[in-house]
Amino acid sequence: xxxxxxxxxxxxxxxxxxxxxxxxxxxxxxxxxxxxxxxxxxxxxxxxxxxxxxxxxxxxxxxxxxxxxxxxxxxxxxxxxxxxxxxxxxxxxxxxxxxxxxxxxxxxxxxxxxxxxxxxxxxxxxxxxxxxxxxxxxxxxxxxxxxxxxx
Numbered sequence: 001x002x003x004x005x006x007x008x009x010x011x012x013x014x015x016x017x018x019x020x021x022x023x024x025x026x027x028x029x030x031x032x033x034x035x036x037x038x039x040x041x042x043x044x045x046x047x048x049x050x051x052x053x054x055x056x057x058x059x060x061x062x063x064x065x066x067x068x069x070x071x072x073x074x075x076x077x078x079x080x081x082x083x084x085x086x087x088x089x090x091x092x093x094x095x096x097x098x099x100x101x102x103x104x105x106x107x108x109x110x111x112x113x114x115x116x117x118x119x120x121x122x123x124x125x126x127x128x129x130x131x132x133x134x135x136x137x138x139x140x141x142x143x144x145x146x147x148x149x150x151x
Contacts, residue, residue, distance in 0.1 A: 001115030002028050002149065003035070003052045008043045011036075023143065024073070027114040032073040035143045040098075042146065051147040053092055053102075056110065056117045058139025062124050065135050075137050080112035082121075084130040095145035102144060110134065118144065 003025040011020035021037035035054065042050065056078050065077055086109035088102060096102070108121045121128060128134065 001052050001054055001112075001117065002049050003033065003054075004049050005042060005045045005047065008037070008041075008046050029114050031076060031114065032071075033076055033141055034074045035141050037143045040143065040146060045148070049149050051091075051149055052143055053088075053095070053145040054117050055142040055144050056119045056136075056138045057142045059119060059123050059136045060139065062126055062136045063134060065137065072137075074140065076141070077135060077137055078110060078112060078117060079135040080110040080117070080133070082128045082130060082132045082134050083109050083111050083116075086116070086118065091147065092145050094147065099145050117141075 003023070004027075005023055005025045007024040009022045009024070010018045011022055013019070018039075018041070020039055021041060021043070023035040023037050023042065024032075025035065026032055035052070036057075059078075060075075071077065086107045088107065092102070107118055109116050109118050
């Protein structure tokens, strides 16, 4: 999923060391999002588009979104098609040494208008089948891997 990084803010800092970051960005469709960055430190990519592998962490309100609720980029509404089991494309192997656990677990995903998001269907309390359309919010969006986009 391609995300324009508008701003990268430092997160938790202790004794001069920064442990995480928050990326404020925008998807290709224009949806504002805030990504949790567990320590990649992508401040040098502010103002640039980056290819991101995102985990829709802690899905909530599955298929029961209140359409009158105000949009929150920290907990965006995700809408797409459940594609079930997901195998990471080869391009993400470049990031394997930073996120080896991604290759040790069974991944599932949702295909949105902006691209693929990884999910943990164990968090869904309703049965889902491949091809089902779903809509939900998230506790947060976690950046699991990233690749620069060549100009």
